[in-house]
Amino acid sequence: MTTAKPDRPTGRILVVGGYGAVGATVTSALSEWFPGRVVPGGRDESRAQRHGGVRVDVTDLDSFRHTLDSLGDVTMMVLCVEPPDASVARACLERGIHVVDIGATQHLLDGVAELHDLATSAGATAVLSVGVAPGLTNLLARRAHDAVGGAERLDLTVLLGSGERHGTDAVRWTVDGLAAERITARSIRTALPGYGIRTVHPFPFSDQHTLRRTLGVAEITTRMCLDSRLLTGLLFALRRAGLLRAARLHTVRTTLTEVFRRVHIGGDGFGIRADARRGDRHVAYTINGQAQSRVTGLVAAYVARELLTNTAPVGVHHIEELPALADLPEALEAHGVMLRRLDGRQES
Numbered sequence: 001m002t003t004a005k006p007d008r009p010t011g012r013i014l015v016v017g018g019y020g021a022v023g024a025t026v027t028s029a030l031s032e033w034f035p036g037r038v039v040p041g042g043r044d045e046s047r048a049q050r051h052g053g054v055r056v057d058v059t060d061l062d063s064f065r066h067t068l069d070s071l072g073d074v075t076m077m078v079l080c081v082e083p084p085d086a087s088v089a090r091a092c093l094e095r096g097i098h099v100v101d102i103g104a105t106q107h108l109l110d111g112v113a114e115l116h117d118l119a120t121s122a123g124a125t126a127v128l129s130v131g132v133a134p135g136l137t138n139l140l141a142r143r144a145h146d147a148v149g150g151a152e153r154l155d156l157t158v159l160l161g162s163g164e165r166h167g168t169d170a171v172r173w174t175v176d177g178l179a180a181e182r183i184t185a186r187s188i189r190t191a192l193p194g195y196g197i198r199t200v201h202p203f204p205f206s207d208q209h210t211l212r213r214t215l216g217v218a219e220i221t222t223r224m225c226l227d228s229r230l231l232t233g234l235l236f237a238l239r240r241a242g243l244l245r246a247a248r249l250h251t252v253r254t255t256l257t258e259v260f261r262r263v264h265i266g267g268d269g270f271g272i273r274a275d276a277r278r279g280d281r282h283v284a285y286t287i288n289g290q291a292q293s294r295v296t297g298l299v300a301a302y303v304a305r306e307l308l309t310n311t312a313p314v315g316v317h318h319i320e321e322l323p324a325l326a327d328l329p330e331a332l333e334a335h336g337v338m339l340r341r342l343d344g345r346q347e348s
């Protein structure tokens with residue numbers, strides 16, 4: 001297996017979206033581990049400069065390339081905002097710059113995955129599905145899949161705290177998910193440690209599509225709920241009635257994003273669960289934590305550190321394809337994240 005070029009010990013780490021809800025954690029964790037090397041970026045020049053960073057816009061490819069070239073010694077980009085397509089990842093990979101991408105939209109991740117040969121020939125590595133969902137869900141799915149000896153079916157569940165101050169870009173992504181075409185999978189009841197038995201609804205997280213390919217499991221559904229039963233019931237009743245499809249219109253999307261950003265009913269905890277089934281074998285793994293934005297940022301920072309300090313295979317990979325990242329849930333226990341395994345019908 002070809003591995004990535006060893007890190008240049010002085011090369012800089014560009015954190016795009018580096019002062020957002022997720023990016024701020026990435027910037028601070030990496031600054032502690034790699035002092036003087038981290039450059040946070042965003043569109044607001046004065047805000048970027050206040051954080052010791054630069055102006056960068058992922059929707060303007062020429063200026064993005066210019067930023068990379070003027071910084072000159074960037075060895076890694078951590079992408080903490082969703083760009084319109086794979087162009088910024090391409091601009092990095094063709095320069096041999098590693099990419100860590102926290103994106104959660106399937107077609108955007110597929111676009112970066114198509115750059116595998118380019119990354120390989122440039123000696124660079126890109127890691128996709130980085131965060132809580134996708135990210136930790138992929139890692140738990142892989143464990144549960146292995147524990148049953150190859151799952152015939154995987155069910156993933158994500159509970160988000162509606163009291164957390166999620167970033168604008170993450171709320172916009174959730175609104176897009178609520179507005180998506182009708183999803184045919186059914187809602188189910190499942191237990192999430194600390195939250196009791198909840199009704200959870202199919203939601204277009206990218207992990208369920210990625211894992212079909214990386215684990216070879218045909219039947220996978222990711223479902224979600226909020227910690228507030230009231231808000232979950234209301235939102236998914238509106239979705240069932242087709243009333244959230246209007247959010248595909250730009251003004252409705254912007255208004256709904258602003259409304260959801262301001263509604264804080266509930267706490268800031270999150271929970272995820274991955275159930276694997278094969279015949280009568282059933283294993284589930286769960287993770288509980290506080291502040292999904294912070295934990296997403298920590299996952300991205302740990303992945304970036306792994307690429308910068310150890311050899312990783314070149315090319316584009318999802319997190320569950322890199323054995324060196326399999327123990328990341330254990331590493332996060334130092335940050336208050338709790339991992340459990342439930343066997344058979346054991347629930348709590």
Ligand SMILES: NC(=O)c1ccc[n+]([C@@H]2O[C@H](COP(=O)([O-])OP(=O)(O)OC[C@H]3O[C@@H](n4cnc5c(N)ncnc54)[C@H](OP(=O)(O)O)[C@@H]3O)[C@@H](O)[C@H]2O)c1
Pocket residue numbers: 016017018019020021022023041042043044047056057058059080081082102103104129130131132133134135166167168169170171173292293296
């Ligand atoms: N994988 C996961 O589990 C997971 C979890 C949470 C979030 N996410 C994804 O992470 C992304 C960020 O979420 P967030 O909660 O951190 O959002 P956020 O708080 O709105 O942060 C977005 C950041 O990106 C910058 N930005 C926005 N548009 C930009 C552009 N065109 N070019 C460069 N920078 C830009 C913003 O600063 P300026 O406004 O100054 O540009 C801000 O710093 C979302 O795409 C979300 O879907 C993934």
